[in-house]
Amino acid sequence: MLNDKLKNYLHLHLVVFIWGFTAVLGALITIDAIPLVWFRMLLATFFVGLYVMFKKFSLRVPKKAFRTLIIAGITIALHWIFFFMAIKVSNVSVTLATVSTGAFFTAILEPIFYKRKMIWYEIFFGLVVIAGLYIIFSVETQYVLGIVYALIATLLSATFSLINGKLAKQYKPSIISFYELGSGVAFITLYLLFTGGFSAEFFILSASDWMYLLLLASVCTAYAFIGSVKVMKLISPYTVMLTINMEPIYGIVLAYMILGSSEKMSEGFYIGALIILATVLANGILKNSLKRNVSLGQAK
Helix, strand or coil: CCCHHHHHHHHHHHHHHHHHHHHHHHHHCCCCHHHHHHHHHHHHHHHHHHHHHHHCCCCCCCHHHHHHHHHHHHHHHHHHHHHHHHHHHCCHHHHHHHHCCHHHHHHHHHHHHHCCCCCHHHHHHHHHHHHHHHHHHHHCHHHHHHHHHHHHHHHHHHHHHHHHHHHHCCCCHHHHHHHHHHHHHHHHHHHHHHHCCCCCHHHCCCHHHHHHHHHHHHHHHHHHHHHHHHHHCCCCHHHHHHHHCCHHHHHHHHHHHHHHHHHCCCHHHHHHHHHHHHHHHHHHHHHHHHHHHHHHHHHC
8 A cells, every 4th residue: 555645746746747748738639729728728617616616615705816816817828828829839849848947937036026135046047047948949940939939938837826826825726726717718708709719610629629628628727736736735845846847858758659750859959958957956956955954054
């Protein structure tokens, strides 16, 4: 029998594996990014709503928190739109390698959000990440638009994480998810109504697209979000950080296995991606080490 700690650790790896698979599903689904995200968020809202009803959670939140949830929902909707646009115009490997720079967007934005000083090693690691991105830009010139879209998606993701950081401490993950997903759907719906995006063809999807969308909305969105928060409360932040860094690796390997030659990249790409991933990992290890030393110093 597996002990609880090992079960939680394996569960976390499963969630991260699912996140990596999300990008592959984005490539397999044939519809454009905006309708893809609209269907994803609509179905995910339905699934999370069922979970909230089953658990009999109250949906009441203060007005100020409700406004913040709406902003967060719009932000994550835009993040997913640019994320899937990046996949559509480039491929999964390029998108995931670029999105793995998210820790450094957060490092830049965090001092602004929380009014703290910039940390020297975050600036240094940020410059190394830029060097890794430059290598990818220089060798994969045909994917420049995809890299730009992925960078915009990463910036939006970092912003979302900072907004969500405070909310997660006060409200249940399922309640946060329900309002944010619902807000995202409402935002995209308004956009499509004003731009005439809805048509009969909009709702005609192939059987495979429906199957992939249901998988994306249920397992990769509703389940992964709620499951990740639950597991992360039971595992040390250091272990969580190391495990999450596996997401682009899982995604790139899965993409190559499932999508084949379209995901085969040049040697320069893998060098650039390795620099980015190694730097993100080093940043997490250094942060954890410094925090541990501070804790030991305070204990003495």
